[in-house]
Amino acid sequence: MADRSRPLTADRVVPLLPGRFGRPYRWSEECASTQDELRDAGLPDGAVAVTDHQTGGRGRSGRSWSDVAGRSLLLSVLLRPPAGGPVEQLSLVVGLAVAEAIEATTGLATTIKWPNDVLVGERKVAGILLESSGETVICGIGVNVAQDDSELPAGTRLPSTSLRVATGRAQDRLTLLVALLASLESRYETWLAAALAPLLPELERRDALRGKAVTIGSHTGTAGGIASDGRLRILTPEGETLVASGEVVLQVSD
């Protein structure tokens, strides 16, 4: 059953928000991409756009992100981190917030495939896209919530799942959205105050790659955890390499 009868309109969401994230809150029944709904100047840190359906949803590395109307949580959050800071670390901050919100509202265990795919088991349940422009970073988050198996995308890099498929029961997008914005605000404030160090234990606990054979660009080796600056450690016969960004390909052993 689609969640379309319960759209994530401002009148339902804003009264439940515990902090400053989600203010202002922009909801649309349909848009091209929530990433483009927060472009006007002057919007504050924590402004949020949410939609029920995107006609031009974007994924990482130039891929598209498709959805079935009303089945996903689709949002963008505008952040204004200090100029010159390590904004690439925000991938991990947002990934952690998404993972925590899913765990808190569904009871599922999640992991994070560096830098920011959120998995349940071996399957991707949420994707994150960071787009920077000037002093703003727009964090796009897509969570598969209510899709059944037949509605999940096929042929993706990682197999997909939804919260409904993974738990075997319906999940409430409103509860998840409120938990996600609270978690993201809290984790972002921590990062602003003290960078990644206080978040590392929670990231390491959910590290989907540690000990796995991986290739990133020209680097092949064993994933050796996340460094304090957010880079991925790759252990090779020649020693340790730290990788700042890139697409991780898991090596499949025969």
Ligand code: BTN
């Ligand atoms: C990925 O895993 O490739 C990232 C997917 C990000 C999808 C979200 S949905 C809300 C926001 N709007 C977009 O167009 N993309 C992000």
